[in-house]
Amino acid sequence: MTQMAGNANNHPTQFANAAFDIVALAASAGGLNALTEVLSNLPADFTAAIAVVQHLAPQHRSMMADILSRRTALKVKQAQEGDSLAPGTIYIAPPDYHLLVNGDGTLSLSQSELIHFLRPSADLLFESMAGSYKDRAIAVVLTGTGSDGAMGVEAVKKMGGIVITQDETTAEFAGMPIAAFQTGDVDFVLPLQEISKTLVTLVMGN
Template identity: 35%
Template sequence: MKYEAIVIGTSAGGLDAVKTLCAHLPADFSVPIAAVLHLHRNTKDDLITLLNREIRLTVKYAEDKEQIQKGCLFIAPPDYHLLIEDDRTFSLSVDEPVNYSRPSIDVLFESAADVFREHIIGIILTGANKDGSLGLRRIKERGGTTIVENPRTAQYSEMPLAAIAEVEVDYILDINEITNKVMELLLRSKCKTS
């Protein structure tokens, strides 16, 4: 089984968590990553500039109809839901907020789970609401791998706790352990397929 995508969801404290998670990933990282951070609708491009300075992956806002590609961290643009279509492209939506959020983690995770099924890793990081727990459950139901930041060490514990209450999570890890676990999972899946 080969992993084909990683999805990340985070809210309060999430920028630092994403930087920590992605800091040691190589520029040619073999699996595309899509992330929802709960951004204010007026968030500027400074966020993308900052992340591009801090990590080696190419960081950009996902665009409608854009093909998912490796070596990139795609961020849901402010005030748009981000979905993954069957043809492995992104779509953007201005449908009503979900869990008071647009973009919503659940929206991305549920669409990604339906496309990638057991070939996806879903990660919930720090946050102060419950968005993402239902999407993570969908990933688990479709056979994907689920990781949640340890609520005891997360900057905000509510989102990790909600995910753990909703899903029998595969791994609960401190933020600085998650990258190593992801690399280990990818290496293990690569060995099994070669």
């Protein structure tokens, strides 16, 4: 496993056998089912790190990491300040905290202002990931209401990354995927069942 540490230029080290180092998934209403479908079909040796923003009620402790860890071969944890991204690991944004990706391959949590009335914000995750990982980042927008993620998608595409959205027919709530698609910056519009297979092909080449 390639060690993740920033080099002198404050760029994250690239993971071995990975064309992309990080995949960020964003979901809102209907998200648990969609995330379970995608993450349960990724192999245990998936060579990128995964960051997840799921909109949750801020006053309740999240069970997302517990639930997903029972349904995927990958390691799942609720993200903590200073975590170093590692391949094959899923980092879940805690309730009421923005999740940010730093240029040295670590994560930060922030309780800065709500974005579009939301915290965590997919836009902030995507934008920070784009700035840090540039053309080695993939953004995935899943089911949800509203437009969170659309601004972040533009940032990912501008920096050379790849953008995937769930298609309308398989999304329980199509607001977020449609808003992302309307930016004109989406590379793949896929049925939910095809997203994990596409991620494996993009990241691992098989």
